[in-house]
Amino acid sequence: MQFESVGMRYGLGPEVLSDVSFTIAPRSFQFLTGPSGAGKTTLLRLILLSVRPTRGLVSVFGEEVSDISNEVLTGLRRRMGVVFQDFRLLDHLTTYENVALPLRVQGRAETSYRAEVVELLRWVGLGERMHVLPPLLSGGEKQRAAIARALIARPELLLADEPTGNVDPSLARRLLRLFMELNKLGTSVLIATHDFGLMDLVDAPRLVLGQGRLRIEA
Amino acid sequence: MNEVARPPVSAPSAPDPAGDPARESPLPATLRRNAPLVPTDSSASRALAAVIAILTFLAALCAGAAEIVATSASQWQGTVAQEVTVQVRPGPGRDIDADVARAEDLARKTAGIASARTFSKAESEHLLEPWLGSGLDLSDLPVPRLITLTLAPDPAPDLAALRTSLTEALPGVASLDDHALWLQRLSTMARTFVGIGVAIVTLVLVATGLAVVFATRGAMAGNREVVEVLHFVGADDDYIARAFQSRFFRLGLRGGAIGAGAALAAFALAGLFARLWRQGAAGEEIEALFGTFQIGWRGYLIVASIGVIASVVTGIVSRVTVRRFLG
Secondary structure (H helix, E strand, C coil): CEEEEEEEECCCCCEEEEEEEEECCCCCEEEEECCCCCCHHHHHHHHCCCCCCCEEEEEECCEECCCCCHHHHHHHHCCEEEECCCCCCCCCCCHHHHHHHHHHCCCCCHHHHHHHHHHHHHHCCCCCCCCCCHHHCCHHHHHHHHHHHHHCCCCCEEEEECCCCCCCHHHHHHHHHHHHHHHHCCCEEEEECCCHHHHHCCCCCEEEEECCEEEEEC | CCCCCCCHHHCCCCCCHHHCHHHHCCCCCCCCCCCCCCCCCCHHHHHHHHHHHHHHHHHHHHHHHHHHHHHHHHHHHHHHHCEEEEEECCCCCCCHHHHHHHHHHHHHHCCCEEEEEECCHHHHHHHHHHHHCCCCCCCCCCCCEEEEEEECCCCCCCHHHHHHHHHHHCCCCEEEECCHHHHHHHHHHHHHHHHHHHHHHHHHHHHHHHHHHHHHHHHHHHCHHHHHHHHHCCCCHHHHHHHHHHHHHHHHHHHHHHHHHHHHHHHHHHHHHHHHHHCCCCHHHHHHHHCCCCCHHHHHHHHHHHHHHHHHHHHHHHHHHHHHHHC
């Protein structure tokens, strides 16, 4: 993942990101932080390819994204996992179905991934809640379901927007440990968070956004 | 930091059956695993199914009515085409009874004429009663006499030769009517009715398609977040289009089945009532007009096909609409 002098504005408004340059190396672990409104979500949306930059170059998995086809875009997204701040679980699907979604859209038969999904759900503490619809889950349970959905397809790059914002400190550390284990297995991890206590637990570079500009703290 | 168990995703290989947690603790029997990706149970879905049902019902009624007309017309044509009529008019200084006998004799000698029936003078006058009234003395009027000839299916009769021999033997008084004009008009009328029926069915199916376009666009707008999440988890446009197509095809199938079922029930009821009416005073007229009011197996097949076609149209239109929407 490489950004070179990327600028982003919505419509005719001011630039929310200016001259952003950074690289997410394979198997790396980093945090993305900064005050509210600094542009963290926009940066994540750029990485997820849901918006295109106004200027500059964005390369994902070595693919320059300014003119890629829908097929390539889908292929790139399948190599990423994302945890949204607002979870984005589908309310009409059970927890099990939500977590299994990335495997289901790949066309796999339900029986081929059932054991994996159940195992992951039990690991994140949702073994007894897999048949429940998201509106009946607590904030923490939704958070864990969203994380499980991001992990189930074993992505090469994991993006997490405030993944520990709705869980108690103990579970937050447990989830962080999960992200680190994934990282050791080869997944690049980028966690957007305000939680300095969490960031202090890991010796990892921090991408700090402020007033639309990015600086990297080792 | 607390130590935790190694996460399950750290073992990406195929699960060991012995350690398969799904086997250790079976999944709840009621666990739903493959619900439709697009929400289906909404008032908009029910409204669309109702619209499709109504449109299918109307299209099936049109198609069934056209089938009844076509079948009845075919029956009329078959009956009329089996007979021709020889008309013998009174001529000045001629013996009409001798002319009728001569015409009948010529007809009977023609190959392909199965039988001949001569209407007597009284019968001919009786035929005029609907127009002239009864109780009149028609003996002074030049009432023409009729001979109906029933045609044999094999060998085919040579009506042109019969017409020529009648004209030569009884010039100016005998003529042959093979009902060609009447048959042509009947055929034209039947084709017109069937054409109108096909046009109405086509229009109704187009209306169904347009209703599905609007409903699909509404569903896409209402499920924007679902579409976005599906994109983020790696679904391509074709997969999303298939999800919407599947949803709308099921809706179309439900609406089409209800509409076609209602139409089949309507025709079955109409046939039942027609049988009851035939036993009444006006029964002969009704039967003469509509036959038995049965649409037959072909009619039932057409009605059922319209239900299926409505479902297929719904599925295809929704898929195309989604692809264009996403594109």
